[in-house]
Amino acid sequence: MSTINPQVNSIYTSKIDGVSEQIEQTKKLIEQLSFVRIGLFLTEILLFVSLLNSNDDSLRTLIQVALIIPIFIFAYVVRKQSKLDLEIDYQKQLLWVYQNESKILNGEENGYDSGKKYESEAHPYTSDLDIFGYSSLFALLNRCSTKTGNDLLAEKLSTKTTIDQILLRQEAVKEMTSKIENTFDFRANLHGHDVNKIEQIKSQLKSQLAQQLHFVSGKFLRFYVSIVPYISIALVISAVFVSAAFWQLLILFFLIHTGLNILLNSKINLVFYSFGGGSTLLNGYASAILWTENQEWKSSYILNLFDSKIPVSKEIKSLSKIIQNFDARLNIVVGGILNALLLWDLKCCISLDKWHKASSNDVVSALDHLGDFEELISLATTSYNHPEWNYPVLKEEFTLKTENVGHPLIAENIRVSNDFEVEIKPTVDIVTGSNMAGKSTFLRTIGINMVLAYAGSPVSAHSMSLSVFSINTYMRIKDSLNESTSTFKAELNRLKMILDNVVSDKDTFVLIDEMLRGTNSRDKYLGSKVFVEKLIAEKTPALFATHDLQLADLKEDHLDTLRNFHFDIQITKGEMRFDYKLKHGPCKTFNAAILLKEIGLSLD
Known part of the structure; x- marks a missing residue:
């Protein structure tokens, strides 16, 4: 890949x-x-x-x-x-x-999430352009270990944004690429942890912990827990050096504490099992946050990710220390002695309550922002791995021009690049050609590089300039047994979605590959014709791949608003050869007769 x-x-x-x-x-x-x-x-x-x-x-x-x-x-x-x-x-x-x-780099599968859970055939373009799932753009880019990071990357690849935001992200990705050597340490600190555990801790800090710790809010309980260590030391010293009678008092002291812990055990457990065993995870996250704090950032996009003026990494380390102390209760013997002597569990709950009141909001925000850094690092790492990619130029005026643009999911040794440029005003561009000649790949190449550009990433091209479009595609239309939907009905639903979007968003760019496959050839042509004319009427730019040469003839009626391109085939000694290069004008050579002849059918 x-x-x-x-x-x-x-x-x-x-x-x-x-x-x-x-x-x-x-x-x-x-x-x-x-x-x-x-x-x-x-x-x-x-x-x-x-x-x-x-x-x-x-x-x-x-x-x-x-x-x-x-x-x-x-x-x-x-x-x-x-x-x-x-x-x-x-x-x-x-x-x-x-x-x-x-x-x-060697074409093997990325060990990070492929983004399959984000797949949606209802989305305007992600399914058709292979944005999510196995062997997808997300699978190529993703370097996120946290749920927040994965969600953010998915959002950036599937949501329209503004030129200003794209330019800010480009600046951030460039700066992150310049620090790429250090980002591997950041990623190592986040990888290998239980993602659900950190989400549980964040949820606990946001909404549940304050209520769960209410039982240690009493002033007398807090005072008593604070002096218990001194009482215990005094009783032990007295028992050893003053009188053996103090041993009996110490045993009574132990029994009272044990009873108190049993009485409050359900409330203590509620707090502990939301955090227990999370100290190592939090130490890793604290180290990652410390890395972000120690860098001298310049891009405004990254600087805006810092909400707190204090070093949040220290606050997380403090939380980790409390949880580590709390984990002592996992050892029955050690936990039992500590609770009998020092009311250890209650001491940890009180420490956690004090920490929560002072630091929880900053920590939750910083933990969330780790995902922002991961998402930027995903694009920066891809940029570092592919120095031949280039950052696109974003423009306010209607523009789409690219030189040597190639599909990022096709290995460079077999990838064929093309040039493409729209006119100064929207046109519908009909792309004709033989089977396997490269029409579908070309449409996906344009679309997927537009998605990269809008995410703030470099693109797989020597150069690219474009304005911000809402991408709409019509390529892989499937029937649905679960929804009792035929292919033709699914196609109609997709067309309606595109038409609605074209009307509501005048900056829509449409990519269509072989429209209305689920009906007869006459209705297919007539339906395609009226759809093309609708796009022309709405001044919507489109790339329209088709085998139907009659659509190319629409050029006669729409000289300024329709253009013809094609991918052709070269036949040498009965063998087909494809160069996968986009050419002007309608296609003249098709390969259906040759392919049919190979299976024993001849066309007169």
Whole structure:
């Protein structure tokens, strides 16, 4: 589907090798630390055995002190190993990002979403122009891991916009392309996480958390939870150094706390299970947001994505820390002790409530805007991968002119490019030609590059200038068993949609490939004729591909408003050859007789 650019592909290959080496080095470090942990464990056992077998009081005191040292070292090693585990997870995601780019360049499937869920035959052009789904434009462009990013990219490829907005987006995509080396880290931090989990967290922050945390709003409860650690420490010290009677008081203290936690458990669970296990995900998102905060952006489109004057990445890190602490309850033993001693779950709920009141709005907005950056990065990465593509020029006046425009979903080694230009006023352009000569591909080439242009992306052409049109297409008309719709009825529905749009939006551009296939040849011609004349009357520009040469004859009645183009066929020693080049005038050579002869049927 894509094209191998040797220079860009070489860069990705080098990146893949570099990250793969980093992963191997990190794995070795983790393995070494695992051996250190085993060694510390064995050392602790050896010291404990020595303590039991020693009769020397001085030596026993020394061993007791020494027993503490491996514990502290062990705790440090575990923490270090946990950081390395997170690092290797990140490195694996970065490796996936580079490998995916290499695969796309080599014509393999993009590992990101293909956008199949956005497919709609009712849309004015997305189905006919292969905008969504497998082997689609969306599948070529998409580099979004978040739901917001995917939705935004789909919106930009399917919604009409203004020249001003397109120009702002072009500026943003160009700036993002200049920072492309750093965007891979951004994407690695977002990839591999549970998309539904972050949407759940965002929903929780927006509308549910405040109400769920209402049970910890009481002043006495907050005060008591804040002094519980000091009471617990005082009771333990008293039990050890003052009187054994304090142990009984400490046990009663534990039982009261345990009962309180059981009483509030359903409310605590409601809060926890919306966030539990999300600390790693939030750390990744915080790192991605930190990247956006650390860049010196210049384009106004990107600068407008920042709603907060404070570093939101720090606020997300704080939330991640609270959730990480909250996750301690997942360990029954540790969670039980922490709740008995410190009312740990309630402490986490109170911390979460304080955080929510101070920071939630900024964080939700920043999490949403990650999708904006992903969507721009999608276009910027495609631009980086295809340096031969060029940014179109947008104009207010009626314009569509392109040189060497090719279909972006066809590999460059087999792609044939064409030039095309409209007149200074709208015309209906009839494109005739043989089967397989390139009519349909040409219409889709023009349409899909217009979609790219309106998204703010470079296009697959040496140059392109155009005004903003509402694209309407009529190409792949299907019947529907579910809706009891015949092909002809489906065609009529599509024609009505186009006619309604032509009347309501005078900037409509129509692409039609072989109209009224579901009826007889006479009605087909008459219907096509009146439709062409309707477009002419409405001053609607159109490309109209057809096998019906009679439509080309309409030129005689519409000298200034209808033009003829064709794709022809060359026959050499009975073999067909196509050059897929657009030429002026109606087609003179067709291949139906040759194709029929190949299956044993001859036309006189």
